[in-house]
Amino acid sequence: MIYITRKEQFSAAHRMYREDWSDEENFNVFGKCSNPNWHGHNYVLHVTVKGDISEELGLFINLSTLKQIIKEKIIDKVDHKNLNIEVSFMRGKIATTENLAISIWNELKPAIEKERAVLHCVKIGETENNTIEYYG
Amino acid sequence: MIYITRKEQFSAAHRMYREDWSDEENFNVFGKCSNPNWHGHNYVLHVTVKGDISEELGLFINLSTLKQIIKEKIIDKVDHKNLNIEVSFMRGKIATTENLAISIWNELKPAIEKERAVLHCVKIGETENNTIEYYG
Amino acid sequence: MIYITRKEQFSAAHRMYREDWSDEENFNVFGKCSNPNWHGHNYVLHVTVKGDISEELGLFINLSTLKQIIKEKIIDKVDHKNLNIEVSFMRGKIATTENLAISIWNELKPAIEKERAVLHCVKIGETENNTIEYYG
Amino acid sequence: MIYITRKEQFSAAHRMYREDWSDEENFNVFGKCSNPNWHGHNYVLHVTVKGDISEELGLFINLSTLKQIIKEKIIDKVDHKNLNIEVSFMRGKIATTENLAISIWNELKPAIEKERAVLHCVKIGETENNTIEYYG
Amino acid sequence: MIYITRKEQFSAAHRMYREDWSDEENFNVFGKCSNPNWHGHNYVLHVTVKGDISEELGLFINLSTLKQIIKEKIIDKVDHKNLNIEVSFMRGKIATTENLAISIWNELKPAIEKERAVLHCVKIGETENNTIEYYG
Amino acid sequence: MIYITRKEQFSAAHRMYREDWSDEENFNVFGKCSNPNWHGHNYVLHVTVKGDISEELGLFINLSTLKQIIKEKIIDKVDHKNLNIEVSFMRGKIATTENLAISIWNELKPAIEKERAVLHCVKIGETENNTIEYYG
Secondary structure, X not given: XXXXXXXXXXXXXXXXXXXXXXXXXXXXHHHHHHOOOOEEEEEEEEEEEEEOOOOOOOOOOOHHHHHHHHHHHHHHHHOOEEOOOOOHHHOOOOOOHHHHHHHHHHHXXXXXXXXXXXXXXXXXXXXOOEEEEEOO | OEEEEEEEEEEEEEOOOOOOOOHHHHHHHHHHHHOOOOEEEEEEEEEEEEEOOOOOOXXXXXXXXXXXXXXXXXXXXXXXXXXXXXXXXXXXXXXXXXXXXXXXXXXXXXXXXXXXXXXXXXXXXXXXXXXXXXXX | OEEEEEEEEEEEEEOOOOOXXXXXXXXXXXXXXXXXXXXXXXXXXEEEEEXXXXXXXXXXXXXXXXXXXXXXXXXXXXXXXXXXXXXXXXXXXXXXXXXXXXXXXXXXXXXXXXXXXXXXXXXXXXXXXXXXXXXX | OEEEEEEEEEEEXXXXXXXXXXXXXXXXXXXXXXXXXXXXXXXXXXXXXXXOOOOOOXXXXXXXXXXXXXXHHHHHHHOOEEOOOOOHHHOOOOOOHHHHHHHHHHHHHHHHHHOOOEEEEEEEEEEOOEEEEEOO | OEEEEEEEEEXXXXXXXXXXOOHHXXXXXXXXXXXXXXXXXXXXXXXXXXXXXXXXXXXXXXXHHHHHHHHHHHHHHHOOEEOXXXXXXXXXXXXXXXXXXXXXXXXXXXXXXXXXXXXXXXXXXXXXXXXXXXXX | OEEEEEEEEEEEEEOOOOOOOOHHHHHHHHHHHHOOOOEEEEEEEEEEEEEOXXXXXXXXXXXXXXXXXXXXXXXXXXXXXXXXXXXXXXXXXXXXXXXXXXXXXXXXXXXXXXXXXXXXXXXXXXXXXXXXXXXX
């Protein structure tokens, strides 16, 4: 079994908060990440899929296919966007990187499986120092 | 003459646009960076100052002093903020990285000079691939 | 289950050697790392904890809590220190990165568990090319 | 159990193609990576081995031993070489990074085991954005 | 005056050698870089242009314009290619990174000037450890 | 004129202090960097030399020559050493990175000039965030 990881990046605005809380309550839990006027990040997304390589080709999923899936399902929808307002698959969820990783997993899984590969991990770096991983 | 560079990072939301233009006009010039719902970046800030080291100490500006100046004058004002709305020294300016570099230069210069050092360069990486430098 | 990793850095001096061996014997086993006058590194520490996110908050451990634990339990005790002489939790151990990783794991585990999270991995980069991981 | 990872780099030329296909057929499957005049990469190789540290030494495999094994078995044979033509352990295989990872695993395994360590993972970065992992 | 740098990457094969020398003579001067079967790199290209920002826009050259120029004039011609055989602007030159930097400068200059910007520097990283800069 | 930069790394211990001051006085000026039990860093050294390339070879200084000079004159003397105690060219100087850059410049200059190249810059990164440059 071989694991292949594709790294992509996107820049987005977000805010961590609950609508049903006051700004002060949000600040107490989410700190400066709850800033009502938003802030943003260069998110680094690593998508790892696994599979058995075919002897005929020496690979199991074409990298350009994987790249295209990530572009269509994720990057085109989140890059230079507001994660709270503009991203359909984040609607109704608190815009934490944790929720973002789970949502991206759910968006990618069916498309990866159509290529007869297995989604293994979604990893998101919010900053150089903070990283989230989700394995389903 | 010795050059010393301190690297800091901050995360902020911004939008590139002119208020007196329609969203469409803004999109034609600034592209996806004009998204009305904002987007954001992990900005990487490099501040370079120069001076002659004293023989007594083997340095010319204390790194912790430099760090403190950048924190007070810049990072505390831009980190987890909206560059268009919340940053006083960006008021009335288009929130390009070019204007940000010039504004940060102007904010830092007097404080650096009080320490008898010379501000040499303000460099800002907006993404891994796009960097702006300003030398005054 | 979500994995969250916090990256921190610290600079320290150390020496790999056994007190009961001569300098020559130490050199034969530990090479230049046994230099009696010490050498040092910028250690890069990755701490990974795992848990189930609460639907209420969209996260399971607050990043600032995690950061604070690592600062108090580890960074404050090792940064700009001599690992052999000044770090209580390394006393009596050979100052290899392997032993350092195990010791950091033992220091962090109770504090992480108090936050109802599970410590998953302690990873230490001694240089850009050499990395140690410990999973308990 | 402790995991230790050594990172090395090598620069090589390669071409992804099947000899029994026409250039056009190869292009349809392997894209620009099938360029008949070759192209190349700075490959980044991570080798992870695992073992139990001895209390006597605080480590289980000497890093310089690990480094020497990787140099002799792999780097000396692939650095500044053509992976398709000049590397014996890639003969008869399509020069994908997937096949390269498996072949490097097979080359390293016996030598690592002679040191009473266990080979855990061979990871190869072909570019900054594409990485392959093999766990045997 | 503002400096803006765009970073791009490309993967190519090359060989450093003089056609009028024997393989042995080439090896004596160019070492392993003269390997007759080629080798390759992930080249990192930094293009820096300078200009005065307009007050109207807060910038002087649109980043997407700069990106497009570099793509058309350089990346499309060198990525996944053999620098010695397939790149018209390297014809008749020894494929050193030094010559590559000068040639890329010459290719980019007219297009940059059409945008009323000034080409300032072409920087090429051949590996992580070796970098060439050319300022015209 | 072409600029070529070679990057090397070394790990060393040091302490910033004046012998004629008390530990307390040293702490007041140099902070935690004056720790009497030493601390250390992975120093990153960039050496830039410039020259005109010969048309015959397409380069002006052979990279392996430059690498060898830096190894012999600097790396062999500072790697896994104590900068205060064991490095002859730092004797009698406060072990700041500023003084280290000047001293390395002085060590390298004659050897670079023997190769008919011009030393342009010595840059040292003490940590990822602090960098010193010296241009003579």
